[in-house]
Amino acid sequence: MYEKTIQVRKEKKLTQKELAKMSGVSIKTINRYENGIKISFDSEKKILEALDIDFINYCNINNERNKMSFDKQAEEYEESKYINQKNSVLQLINKGYPYKEKRVLDLGAGTGFVSREISKFAKEVYAVDISDLMIKKIEILNQENNLKNVIPVKGDAHNLKFEDNFFDTVITRLTFHHLKDVKKALKEIKRVLKNFGELIIVDIITSEKDDEAELQNSFDKIRDFSHNKFLKLNELKKSIKEENFYNVEIDIWKEERVFKDWIKLAKYKDEGEVLFNLMKYFAINGPKLGLDLEYKDLKLTFKQKMVLIKVINIK
Numbered sequence: 001m002y003e004k005t006i007q008v009r010k011e012k013k014l015t016q017k018e019l020a021k022m023s024g025v026s027i028k029t030i031n032r033y034e035n036g037i038k039i040s041f042d043s044e045k046k047i048l049e050a051l052d053i054d055f056i057n058y059c060n061i062n063n064e065r066n067k068m069s070f071d072k073q074a075e076e077y078e079e080s081k082y083i084n085q086k087n088s089v090l091q092l093i094n095k096g097y098p099y100k101e102k103r104v105l106d107l108g109a110g111t112g113f114v115s116r117e118i119s120k121f122a123k124e125v126y127a128v129d130i131s132d133l134m135i136k137k138i139e140i141l142n143q144e145n146n147l148k149n150v151i152p153v154k155g156d157a158h159n160l161k162f163e164d165n166f167f168d169t170v171i172t173r174l175t176f177h178h179l180k181d182v183k184k185a186l187k188e189i190k191r192v193l194k195n196f197g198e199l200i201i202v203d204i205i206t207s208e209k210d211d212e213a214e215l216q217n218s219f220d221k222i223r224d225f226s227h228n229k230f231l232k233l234n235e236l237k238k239s240i241k242e243e244n245f246y247n248v249e250i251d252i253w254k255e256e257r258v259f260k261d262w263i264k265l266a267k268y269k270d271e272g273e274v275l276f277n278l279m280k281y282f283a284i285n286g287p288k289l290g291l292d293l294e295y296k297d298l299k300l301t302f303k304q305k306m307v308l309i310k311v312i313n314i315k
């Protein structure tokens, strides 16, 4: 993104000082940004707006949105208790057992938390992610942990750069709701997965009721603009069935979210407490929107429905 802003600033014959004045962002921050250093999301938005770069349209390119959002999150991502959950990863590992001698794809690997856990059991894990900074973080953690069998690969789930029948198992945790085209990703997974290979998807799902699902997705999109859509279980099952995966095994459970931790993970600043107040209103007055919204002792909590789906690829 910063390369594009340098290009536009130069086309408009603006100096960094002039851009600082127009955008209200300090020259020091603009300089950092143009050197590829991470700056706050708000400052970046102001710079883009000052340069007349259509922020929304720019971000609407789904992959750009994801890269932008997760580049921002990479450094502290794994500190979140919602990510750093050994138990849920164990559940995933048990589902795919035995991993020994298996070549695994972790699609949308983030900082590689799941990849590293699985690498203890598998022959090798390819950790694919669209965000450069997530991939860098995996490389750093690989070095720190002296890991040789986690292979970071920058890539897009819609267009995988692997040959057909390359993997024994594909796992993907908390990534499907970021994808613009789940069906295309499933086709790619099918292609790179061997015959009788396993696919294990873990993701958040919405209520089956349209209006509740819409609101759940809206709240989440405010917090993290890179989200495409949480699917209903039925929508996810339908897409999987259409790609001819078989033996569907499903586990469903709920996970509690505390509002302040939930927004922190996406680095979202709830200015004016807009999102907080909206959700608090529903928590107090209902309906609970299929999220078990609760406001108690000044604390706003809710529960997200999670699903683990395991299927077998039959070609």
Ligand SMILES: C[S@@+](CC[C@H](N)C(=O)[O-])C[C@H]1O[C@@H](n2cnc3c(N)ncnc32)[C@H](O)[C@@H]1O
Binding pocket: 063, 066, 067, 070, 083, 107, 108, 109, 110, 111, 112, 113, 114, 128, 129, 130, 131, 134, 155, 156, 157, 158, 172, 173, 174, 175, 178, 179
């Ligand atoms: C919520 S994170 C989950 C990370 C990891 N799977 C975990 O459970 O800790 C979603 C990840 O998907 C990645 N992602 C989003 N769109 C992608 C795409 N089209 N192809 C590959 N990765 C993508 C993001 O960069 C991000 O790291």
